[in-house]
Amino acid sequence: MHRRALIGLVLTALLPAAAGGQTAGGVVRGEVRDPRGAPIRGAVVGVPGTTLYAFTDAAGRYRLAPVAPGAIHLRAAAIGYAPASATVTLADSAGADFTLEPSPLELPPLDVVSSKVPQFGEPATSVAQLTEQEIARRAVNTVDEAVDKAAGVQILNGQINIRGSTGYVQGLNSRVLLLVDGVPMNQGDRGGINWDLLPVDQIERVDILKGAGSSLYGSAAFGGVVNLTTRDVATGFHARVRATGGAYADPPHPEWRFRNTTGLEGGVDLSGSYGTETAGGRVAVGARHSDGYREQDERDHWQLAGKGRWQMTPRTRLDVSGAWAVDRYQVPLSWCRRGECADSGQVYQPFKVDTTELGARTDSRKGYVSAQLRTVASERFAWQARGSWLRTHFIDYRRSATEFGVANRFGVEVRAEAHPDAARTVLVGGEGTFSDVQSDIFGTHTQSELGAYGESGQQIGRAHVTAGARLDYLAVDAGSMTAVVSPRIGGTLPLAGGTLRASVGRGFRAPTMAERFVHTFALGFEVIPNPNLRPETGWSAELGHTTPVLGAARIDAALFWTEARELIEPQLILVVDTVTMDTTAKIQLQNVTRARIAGLDATVLVAPIPDHLTAMLAYTYLATRPILAFRPTHLLTLSADYAPAGSSGAWGVGADFRYASRPRRIELEGFVDERRVAVKVLDVRAAWTHRPVELRLLVANALNYMYNLVPETLERVRTISITAVWSY
């Protein structure tokens, strides 16, 4: 099969070169709307089994090119709508409009993250999606707040956990890869994620791959992949203003009071775009300020983002994008314990900080630029190349010391996509990443990663099977190389009662330069480097099933299992001074843990009144052996939204309730405050929409429940905010 696939790939690669000179192909245009005539943004229209697909813009318009003359079978789909099909006969150009019926229980129509190539149908590995409408409905202000609401996902102080993958290691790594429009964006030095790199207002969709994705994405995709798709540039002139303002609740107990005023937050985002069918661009600026809900918690954020597209030829499109964000935030390093502040006779003061760290702050700047070139040589073959540069810079100002770090991450990738026939897809590619860091705590180092991958998808009867592998070479400071092979195989099988999916794959994560070379002080201990760290590896398997129930519900359940080796965790070790023979306790990151992470991920989606009332219950059960730190055994999300039909305007109400059980273990237990409780957070929201204006009210943590996710760090108190959006 692989030989035939390879021959097919080569032939299809050569054919368009000859055919391309004869005709540029035709164009199919049209609109996608709902039954009330409202445009559906972000719907996908394509020709299944080919390279041809396009997303609709804000006006619901799409454009497919180049399309070979003849009868074309088109499929249109959008999240929350039943898909529709149409066949048009094309000479030079043709039009095809679609009306999609609301169907909230419909499966997500398109998978853009599990196979790199957008594909209709269900993927073999679980994928969660958040649409622009869901993000807007929740009225969140940052990307991580939006991602945190996805089923089976938990964000711990900025570190994302998908099915218990990452835990929490003070931002020194991430076992989840972040992509922005398909471009990797994990930091070059720490491997972490800057969730504030992009304004949430520019995000059109979030796709979350749950499980190892290293067979296509390489390092960091050990536990999953998050892909942020930014808004495309629509044709015509468009502008958008988003303003938000809110207030934090006071501490619920008088002995926790730390100020006499109410903490406020607010921000504004402006964006404008202009586009034709050939080219377009958008610029967005924004600023936010927050007084914070704790002592020494003020934050200021400024951002600039841009995106451009250029249809260079009917077959070739160039996309460029970039962003630059500047943050200055005070650092509430850890809450005050008895005697570390004016403790008012309390054992701990969760709203106050240790007075020895008063005045601490961090200045952070980060930005990226990326360019992607995609050429659709024919309906059977396309290739894509991209280059990217991510730069991060931080300075931590402390009373004890000032620390800084500057890191770059350069990436290139070339990949080819072939559809030898309607039932088969072949993807091959190569990727290179070069990172460097200059820092007083990480030193001056470089890290290179070279990877080559291939994957083939094949329809076999009713089943769809995908198999592939990636080979990565890693080198630090141009030293010896480490090779890692990451295979994956998976498939889906439609059954009478639903669809069965299964996958097995290997994931890995290269140690970050921060993990290898960090030299600083934490918790009163010296943290010493460990240049000999080896990559973490793990085999992940999943067996899932999705099925509709009585036309009013859909149940998706998946059993997952990861056998991880060489997990990197901080360890307290005793080091003997060879001169004085004194023994000192120090912290070092080491490959120490061999772990099993297994569990059940289940989602029940209910739509008793389609288009008006939907509810979701998502539950994740997690068992780890040995007990891993910061992994809650139970994670539950309940959400419901009700939106009665309106004549002149539309209003709706909704709520999210999130429960996470108390983690059984935390890192460095005995050296930090071990207080931790279960998470029980209720968010309540209301919205009123009267185009072009939207008004949203959000009461986050409405119960003002006091909790922490990581040691000595209080999570957000009740926050009431109002968001107004004007779109043109």
Next chain:
Amino acid sequence: MSLRPAAVLVAALAAALACDAGLEPEPVCARGLVGVCGTAHYTGTPPAETEAVFVVAFHTYPQSCADLLALPPNFQPFPPPPLPRPYADSAAYSVPLTAGRYEWFVAVWKKPGTPTFTTNDTSLFRVAGQYPGVVTVPAGGAISGIDIVVAFDSLRPVTDFVTCTAAR
């Protein structure tokens, strides 16, 4: 599942899960205590004849043995309950005290013997440590953070602090 049972189920589940308040204030002093609490830090080795160490507080600094013997009512019967054992490292303690200002807050070491409430008692007791400041107990409440160092290697007779005519 019809809408009503589902809504009731969801509401009941949410209410059950949300019924506690998460992190709560945790006073250093025990709830309901009216008095003083803190940590006793022990240094040195307790003498072999140690019977107990306890805390005594005086509204004003004693000028004479008579002042010493005029203990506030909090310390009746005398001696008061001892500080927590073992006398090593440190231990949290609390002392019930009526509201007011206490100028001398002192840790007292005692060897075996029955107090007679005369100047002869000075042979039974030694000053093991003092709080370096005035302690004010709020009305109906407690003050925390009154940490005191109990130094077994430098026990001092009370006659170092007040004038008495008693056997050492």
